[in-house]
Amino acid sequence: MDSPASAPDFTGLLQYASHAMTNRLAAALAEVGLTPRGYCVLLHALPGQLTQAQLAEISQQDKTTMVVTMDELERAGLAERHPSPTDRRARIITVTEPGRELVARGREITARVHGDLLAALPEDERTVFASALQRLVDGHLAAAGDSPRPVRRARQSRK
Numbered sequence: 148m149d150s151p152a153s154a155p156d157f158t159g160l161l162q163y164a165s166h167a168m169t170n171r172l173a174a175a176l177a178e179v180g181l182t183p184r185g186y187c188v189l190l191h192a193l194p195g196q197l198t199q200a201q202l203a204e205i206s207q208q209d210k211t212t213m214v215v216t217m218d219e220l221e222r223a224g225l226a227e228r229h230p231s232p233t234d235r236r237a238r239i240i241t242v243t244e245p246g247r248e249l250v251a252r253g254r255e256i257t258a259r260v261h262g263d264l265l266a267a268l269p270e271d272e273r274t275v276f277a278s279a280l281q282r283l284v285d286g287h288l289a290a291a292g293d294s295p296r297p298v299r300r301a302r303q304s305r306k
């Protein structure tokens with residue numbers, strides 16, 4: 148077992164990897180005029196009948212960010228908000244046909260970006276890496292953990 152001084156900085160490594168992958172995905176999705184946030188919302192809204200609040204939770208966006216994201220998607224003609232038939236305060240999000248087409252392209256793009264990541268590993272490590280990461284996210288890292296001062300997600304630059 149490594150001593151504390153020589154142990155890898157897993158937090159730093161995971162943060163760096165997440166940041167690098169998010170930037171690569173953002174650049175790739177920009178080819179079709181999508182952001183990772185917008186793609187995530189459209190993807191999860193495809194089945195229909197989810198409210199804006201439900202989509203915000205699923206896509207891990209705060210209320211303000213979700214409103215801005217939906218404003219962008221509506222202006223681009225990719226999604227629409229409709230009043231909920233059961234809750235006058237809620238809005239149901241539907242994906243338009245152009246939005247559906249972009250989601251299909253987005254799936255191809257994300258598959259390519261993820262494939263490029265896995266291709267950087269030796270073939271015998273790819274499945275092990277993906278499986279271990281999924282087990283951590285589903286298990287040990289499934290809950291954010293209790294902290295008297297919860298850490299906010301890093302803000303993304305709008306350059």
